[in-house]
Amino acid sequence: MKKTNEIKNKVRLQDAQVLAGGYSPAIRAMEIGAIVSFIALELFLVYRLYNNPHGGPWLLLSAVLLGYLAADFVSGFVHWMGDTWGSTEMPVLGKALIRPFREHHVDEKAITRHDFVETNGNNCLISLPVAVAAVSMPLTSSGWVFCASFLGAMIFWVMATNQFHKWSHMDSPPALIGFLQRVHLILPPAHHRIHHTAPFNKYYCITVGWLNWPLNLVHFFPLAERLVTRVTGLVPREDDIGDEAARALVEAQVAAEAPVVQVAKELLTKATTPEETPPVPVTTRPSS
Numbered sequence: 001m002k003k004t005n006e007i008k009n010k011v012r013l014q015d016a017q018v019l020a021g022g023y024s025p026a027i028r029a030m031e032i033g034a035i036v037s038f039i040a041l042e043l044f045l046v047y048r049l050y051n052n053p054h055g056g057p058w059l060l061l062s063a064v065l066l067g068y069l070a071a072d073f074v075s076g077f078v079h080w081m082g083d084t085w086g087s088t089e090m091p092v093l094g095k096a097l098i099r100p101f102r103e104h105h106v107d108e109k110a111i112t113r114h115d116f117v118e119t120n121g122n123n124c125l126i127s128l129p130v131a132v133a134a135v136s137m138p139l140t141s142s143g144w145v146f147c148a149s150f151l152g153a154m155i156f157w158v159m160a161t162n163q164f165h166k167w168s169h170m171d172s173p174p175a176l177i178g179f180l181q182r183v184h185l186i187l188p189p190a191h192h193r194i195h196h197t198a199p200f201n202k203y204y205c206i207t208v209g210w211l212n213w214p215l216n217l218v219h220f221f222p223l224a225e226r227l228v229t230r231v232t233g234l235v236p237r238e239d240d241i242g243d244e245a246a247r248a249l250v251e252a253q254v255a256a257e258a259p260v261v262q263v264a265k266e267l268l269t270k271a272t273t274p275e276e277t278p279p280v281p282v283t284t285r286p287s288s
Contacts, residue, residue: 023118027096031121038124038159041131045152048135054142060149067153069210074154075161076205076212078126080221083200085228087239097122102240105200111166119162127155161207168192168206184208199241199249225250 049055082101088094100122103110111119134151137144164186167173173181181188187209194212195203203212204221215221225236229250238246 023099024095028117028121030096031117031125034121034125034128035117038127038131038155041128041135042152042156045131045135045148048139049145049149049152052139052145054139054145055149056142059142059146063146063149064153067150068157068208070150070154071157071161072205072207072209072211073215074158075207076215076221079204079206080224083204083240084221084225084236085234097126098239105196105240108169108196111162112170114166119166120159123159123162127158130155157207164208165192165206184210199237199245201237201249 049060079101082098083105086093086098088099088102090098130151134148134155137148139145139148167177168181168187168189169192177186180186184191185208187206191209191212192203192206195206202216202221203209205211205215228234229236235246235250237249240246241249
């Protein structure tokens with residue numbers, strides 16, 4: 001607990017007004033274009049799937065449900081990347097994609113003031129390549145129909161993720177939304193609040209949050225960070241919480257995981273080291 005408080009005290013966030021001012025007319029135009037393109041592609045996919053002889057209600061339902069689970073993972077992975085890596089000064093991506101992540105940690109209520117375009121434009125933009133892939137599938141067998149349906153459902157839920165996220169930050173969401181949050185069919189506010197505790201390094205999944213606990217249990221994102229740092233030398237969260245806090249967090253994570261790593265090494269060594277076979281005693285027959 002003491003170490004956690006020390007890291008929190010070292011966190012240095014960026015200026016909220018400067019970050020909010022980075023939302024330019026060019027970015028808004030790009031988001032509008034992305035939303036229009038996304039809706040058009042999704043509608044075209046629905047048209048192609050409608051009355052397809054290789055489909056069926058159970059196939060489509062399973063695709064939609066698996067798509068929901070996949071969207072939760074995608075939301076977490078993209079959220080982790082946006083929170084952890086890159087800078088607002090990067091060309092194009094910095095202002096369009098990374099800036100909203102930085103702003104959200106400084107002013108988490110800002111998302112509740114965003115309109116439909118600003119809330120959902122980015123997710124539509126990153127979903128466009130998958131939408132193109134889905135509508136390009138031949139749909140000549142049940143396998144193709146399932147794949148196209150799964151991808152179409154997944155990116156629909158990815159698109160809806162920021163809307164769910166926005167509702168989780170509202171003081172008084174609509175009654176139906178509040179009910180869905182309470183039964184954990186969409187992202188609940190109390191569940192998401194875990195992520196908004198500095199240094200913002202867990203519970204990234206924000207479609208529904210079902211995958212947060214298992215991913216946290218297996219240290220999925222810390223291990224991914226270790227891999228990226230080893231390959232690139234980058235320090236996770238350096239742009240988000242400042243260099244001092246970011247480095248202190250890395251040191252704390254390494255120290256906390258050291259006993260587990262040591263036990264794992266010992267088990268691996270034991271499993272891969274061949275056991276010594278005791279010598280077979282030699283018996284001799286007495287001479288007659």
